[in-house]
Amino acid sequence: MTFAAPLLLAGLALLVPVLVAFLVRRRHVMRTVPSVLLWRIASVSRARSRRIRTLTRLLALALCLVGVAALVLAAARPAGLTHGETVAIVVDVSASMEAGSFEEARSVVARMLAIRGAGDQIALIAAGPRPVRLAGPTSDGAALDEGLDRLRLVPGGADLGAAIDLASSLVAGARGARIVLVSDGGLAAGDPSWERRGVPIGERRILPSSRDNVGIVGFATRPSRDSAGDDREALVSVATSSARPRRVVVAVSANGKDLARRRVDLPARGRSELRVRLRVAARRLTATVTPADGVADAISLDDEASLTPGRSVPGRAILVTKGTEAEGPSAFFAEQALRAAGVREVVRVAPDRAVQIVRSDDVVVVLSEAPDRRADTPTLYLGTTAGALPVQIAKVLDGSAGETRLRSIETRDAVTRGVELEGVTIERAVAVDPPSGARALVDLDGGTVVSSGGAGRGSWVYIGIDPARSDLVLRVAFPVLVASALQSLGGASSVAVAPTVPASETSMREGQVTAVPLPEVSWKVPVAPAALLGILGILLLAAEGLAWRKGLVS
Amino acid sequence: MDALDPHAPLVSPEIAARLARLSLQARRMPEARRRGRRRTRRPGGGADFIDTRPYALGDDPRRIAWPAFARLERLLVRLVADDAPLRLALVVDTSSSMGFSSNGAPSKLVQAARIAAGLATVALTGEDRVGVVSSSSTASPVLRASGGRIGLGRLYGALDALAPSGTTDLGAAASAASRATGGRALCVILSDFLDPAGALAGARAMCARGHEVALVEVLDPQEIDPPDLSGHDLEDQETGEIVVLPAEGATEAYLAALATHRAAIDAGAAEIGAPVLRVSTTEPFDSIVCLAIRAGLLRSQRT
Structure with a gap:
């Protein structure tokens, strides 16, 4: 036993005056009377007999000594059994x-x-x-x-x-x-x-105390693979540590409203996945799991996971331009359209430097010439004819040959929805052959000039109408088309993943x-020894005082 | 007889002679209104003629009223009153506290024994029956005394031999008193009535059994007018209990408690119709007799 303030142990000397006070206290003269029945009313203390009174006094002395000693020890703060670890x-x-x-x-x-x-x-x-x-x-x-x-x-x-x-x-x-x-x-x-x-x-x-647990080990959203629009789907992965099959209810909610609620059966110590189609642009999605079989759930931290889907419009756009005078108007209108679409920062860069500065959350907008290799980020091509392209260029359409007349437009697609191209004068456009899996969105008489494809970070939109040789940039359709393309690219690039409790914890x-x-x-006492001793000393001395006051001790 | 001499005989011959002119008075027992043998209406073996009734098979032939048969030619049986003496039960508290004495005065027990002897003398002189019960927590022995000099002598001896022991237990004396007298009796309780269980516990129990009760409180002068014991430790002679008195005001508090205690006894005694005699251990016998007469326990015999 060590003490934080060992000098205070000198206070144990107080025990001596306490002992002396007991020994030299005023002794009363003892008289024998036939009965103390009528004297009790005037008494200050009582005892059943001399023996009990002696025992009571000894006990009172012991309590007083222990109480004082406990207070002194508490003041010295006993610290434990170790030394300098x-x-x-x-x-x-x-x-x-x-x-x-x-x-x-x-x-x-x-x-x-x-x-x-x-x-x-x-x-x-x-x-x-x-x-x-x-x-x-x-x-x-x-x-x-x-x-x-x-x-x-x-x-x-x-x-x-x-x-x-x-x-x-x-x-x-x-x-x-x-x-x-x-x-x-x-x-x-x-x-x-x-x-x-x-x-x-x-x-x-x-x-x-229990190893019966169910929890969410994975929660993510991504663009719906079997949908052409901007629909998304949520993936919820649920696991259990129980040694028996479990039944749970998984709910996905957006902004506090339930989007889906499903019962899921989990195999013993296994997991199960759930897909939920999302038709709304939710700002915050939450997935929860609750037991539906009456068995307790050991961990609550893994019962809920939340995520905010990625931005539909990137914060920064890399505008790839050669900086030539011919591209000047195109670059100007493109930058205006990007800012109108919500892009906060537009960085103009030459094709040969574009790949180096691209960040993962950027969107790349390419004018006439693309970089030699594609950056791993969503890309919008505006009349691009050179560099690494996701599409095969079929031919260059000339307006004088009547090849640039609008033939069809896919109005249900997210990129071209609300885009009005009727009456747009197109002197030059680039027709492309959309690769497998890509969508042809706008067809002129000479071929497809707007297409989109890819998935995730490899998504792209190709607009073959030359902005420098058409009045498209002067029309309302242009910023709408650019904004819709950015929306589509941004949404496609964001496979949002919620932070969840690791599966090793849930299992x-x-x-x-x-x-x-x-x-x-x-x-096992949940208080420090010094506090315990202090409390003990105070209680003992309080009991002593109460006994004196009540006349139980004389 | 010197009242302050603890070794004096219980009843001197002079006092016994004077007591012979007294008789016990029981308020609720009409048989106690006459000195000597009491008559009852119960047909029995006495000499006083009460009435006649037709002879029935089994009647004693000696009780046939032959003069009536001569006149009426019918067999009639003479009914005579039975002789029923008054039963007196003397319950003497022999607890330890009764052994207290101060300043050379006789102990409370000695004074109580003297009073009991005097009452027994009156009773036995009047050919009544007397039973003595010594009451304490340790034992309640019973002594039944017959009349005459021999019986009186035995009773004096028994009273003289009483010794204080145990604690007060007047409640237990109720059944013992019934055993001592064999029926309803005049029960005189001689005690200091410092009974923690209640001073009137025994009296009420006896009253419930149909006895007539009289209370004689015997206290030492120091109990009636105590010296200033403030600041003392007091030890109970009976229980060993110790009380510590404050430095001042203890005597006043005691006297107030004594007054309250006595008032409670008076009230309780009034409820059960029991006269209360209060004597101290230094009280002369004549004075006690006067108190008893005044309280209605004794009466002078005019015939």
Whole structure:
């Protein structure tokens, strides 16, 4: 046992005056009377007999001595049984700890902090997907308590390897360095070979109260593959850790409104997927899973996943232009149309530099000449005839030959919906052969001049009407066409994936045990020893005072 | 007889002679209104003629009224009154507290035994029956005394031998009193009535059994007018209980409690129609007799 303020133990000398006060207290003269029946009304205290009074007085003395001693010991702050250790406590805060283990883990840590020695340095680390140092190494109780208060579960896994690395770096080389891992023993990321770090590691394993869990392990949206429009579909993947088949209800809602609600049967320790067609442009989608078979769900953190679908209009557009005088008007109108469509930033770049500066969330707009290789990003081609193209150029249409007269337009497609091309004067256009899987949207007499295709980041829209040799750029149809193309490209590029709890947490699989198991902390009282002693001392002295006041002791 | 001499005989011959001129008075028992043998209307073996009735098979032939047969030629049987003495039960509290005495005065038990002996003398002189019950928590022995000098001597001896022990338990004395007298009786309870279970517990129990009850409270002068015991520790002679008195005001509180206690006894006694005699251990016997006469327990015999 060590004390934080051992000098205060000198207060135990107070026991001597207490003892003396009991011994030299005023002794009353004893008189025998036939009956004390009528004297009781005037008495200040009573005892059943001399023997009981003696015992009562001895007990009162003992209580008083113990009470004073307890207060003195509390003031000296007993600190624990260890001397100058440096301990890093790594607490698994992954989602699987929610299954009845986390509060116990917190109380275990609280007990470890409470019984620490006066010179002990403690570090507190939360082992989530990324380790977080919550406190220490320090002996400051307030800092450690604050760190303990910040200990929270995270809806993710635990990289115990990284957490142990962090703990090792904090305590390595210190006197009595060791690491204590508080975990449920679930599957964790990181190198489990902890013994190589040179710091002894002990594990306090807290087993979950239940292993019956259902949760969402995957939630994403993407453009619907079997739809030509801007419809999307949501994919929900649900898994269970139960050793028996489970039945759950999966719901997908948008902005608080249910879009779909399905019953799903899950095989034992298996998973199932669900597809939901989305016909609305939702800003925020939420998927939830709830048990429908009456069996409890161990983890609630994995019961809900939310995502916001990607922007339909990219924030930045890379306008690929050679910068020639001939392209000047085309580039100007194209930039105006892009800004009208909602693009916040337009970067003009030459074809040979375009690929280098393209970011994953950009959209590329190519005028006459495309880069030599395609960037892995959605692309809008405006009268492009050179460079790497997704389409095969069939022929260049000349207006004087009557080949540029509008023949048909696909009004149901998202790109050409609302685009009015009647009356547009086209002197020159490029007819293309749409590849397999692509859609021909606008046909002139000479061939297809607007087409779209590809999927995801490889989606594209080709507009073969030369902006420099037509009045299309002066018509309302142009910004509408550009905006619709950008909408289509942006939506196609965004396969939005929701952050979900890792499947290893939902499935509650157990990991390898590579640390030395630690015994349980035997002290079960949830308050510090100093506070306990203080409370005990106050209670004893209060009881003593009450007994004197009530006349139970004389 | 010196009232302050603890070793004096219970009843001196002079006092016994004076007591012979007194008789017990039971308010609810008409037979106690006459000295000596009491008559009852119950047909029995006495000498006083009451009435006649036709002879029935099994009647004693000696009771046939032959003069009436001579006149009426019918067999009639003479009915005579039975002789029924008054039963007196003396319940003497022999708990430890009765052994208290102060300043050389006789103990409360000695004073109670003297009073009991005096009452027994009056009763036995009048050919009544007397039973003595010593009451405490340890035992309630019963002594039935017959009349005459021998019986009176035995009763004096028994009263003289009473010793204080145990705690007060007047409630248990009720059944013992019935056993002592064999029927309804005049029960005189001699006690300090410092019974935690209730001073009138025994009296009420006896009254419920049909006895007529009289109460004689015997206290030591220090109990009636105690010295200032403020700041003392007091130990109960009977139970060993200890009370610690405050530094001042204890005596006043005690006297108030005593007055309340006595008032409660008076009220309870009035409920059951019991006279109350209050004597101290230094009270002379003549004074006690006067108190008894005044309380209606004794009366002078005019005939």
